[in-house]
Amino acid sequence: MSQPDHGSARKQRFQERLHVLHDNGLHRKLKEHLPAAFNERWNRRHWIHASLFVTIGALAATIVPGFSNAIDSNLPSSHSTLALPLPPLSLARRGETPGDSWQIQRVERGQTLSDLFEAAGVPATTMQKVLDHPGTREVLTKLRPGAEIAFDLPVNGALRTIRFDRDANHRVELSLQGDKISEKVSERATSTRTVVASGEITSSLYNAARKAGLSPSAIATMTDEIFKYDIDFSKDLQPGDRFSVVMDETWREGERIDTSKILAATFQTGGKTYTGFRFDRAGKSEYFDLNGRSLKKSFIRSPIQFARLSSNYGTRRHPILGTMRTHKGVDYAARTGTPIMAAGDARVQFAGTQRGYGNVVILDHGSGHTTLYGHMSRLGPYRAGQRVTQGQVIGYVGSTGMSTGPHLHYEFRVNGVHRNPLSVTMPPPQPLQGADLAAFRAQTAPAMARIQGMEELIYADAGDSKKPAATQTAAATPAAGGKRG
Structure with a gap:
């Protein structure tokens, strides 16, 4: 085939492409860039321009619809999961690596030691083995509500270590290795500070005392030990009754762990003010009134409760x-x-x-x-x-x-x-005398001054007939041997 015939064929094919692009407007743009003598023979420059426009048009017709579909398409509605096998745990990881599997149980009211071990999944035989260790039974069987006991249980479920507090200052760890138990005792530093708390009853003594900062154990000390002989807390209390206490707070690692030691307390109810001061007599702590007479009566009326x-x-x-x-x-x-x-x-x-x-x-x-x-x-x-x-x-x-x-x-x-046990006049308790009375008065004077200062601060603007509810706790001088908290 001659060269002119080959050029005519290419020109015919190009004209057919122009007809295809006519609908999208590219035909008009292309004519503007073509030479006026379109039917004349094309040179190399003409063919380069034409090829460029055709390529651009083809790309636009192909890419733009695909891009739109990619945006509008939804995520796949289903997927498959491929299971990958994991390597088995080493023997050291399963049974010998400490510190990565502790379960902490907090003692709730009414719970027994068996309940705690059962909740942790530790069998009774292991519990008995722990209790047989010297000194352990006396501590674990007397855990109070709120105390914590921790179990170190690896993957195989066998108890490896048990941890508990022997007292406020010492933590015990018992490590079980077969039939052998090794004990580690660590000392935990504590500090003590003396605070004054005061509150006024609006709805209940418990709510007022909790707002004032007293713990449940401190409330129990006030109601069941100090004033139980003089105040019937189920019948005598009225809105507006007030109380104030001076108590020692024990702190450990930034946590208040005990407030049950009340040094002094006053309670105003029924138009009377009752006082109680803690004092050690013959090595035993008791509570006395302002005159040094024991608040503990010689006899309780009924030796049985709820009868x-x-x-x-x-x-x-x-x-x-x-x-x-x-x-x-x-x-x-x-x-x-x-x-x-x-x-x-x-x-x-x-x-x-x-x-x-x-x-x-x-x-x-x-x-x-x-x-x-x-x-x-x-x-x-x-x-x-x-x-x-x-x-x-x-x-x-x-x-x-x-x-x-x-x-x-x-x-x-x-x-x-x-x-008649119900009507007999009970003998009064023996009051403090001599050196004990002098020491008692020297000890109670600062505590009473703290209470009076707190009450003057809180109730200074209160009226005589009706005083507003108020609660406040203030730090006082740290107790001997303690630090300011």
């Missing part, structure tokens, strides 16, 4: 013998096994079985005062000659001896003569 008075003191028909005779005590109906408390500090005079009393305990409180507790289902751990303190459990309610049902028979005797 119903089922038979009073005096003449009655005996429920078994059917004869009229003097009932020389009072009866409290309660369920079998209910704890019975010592009415006061005493020495155990008798503990055993005695005729119609069944299982009975007789306590000698001194100064001719004795108490008797009869019909027990079982006796407590005390025997004749041992000392007991007020409130300690000496036995449990039962129905032994001449009894028609579970109850406690309680007698009160003065120099061998029976008295």
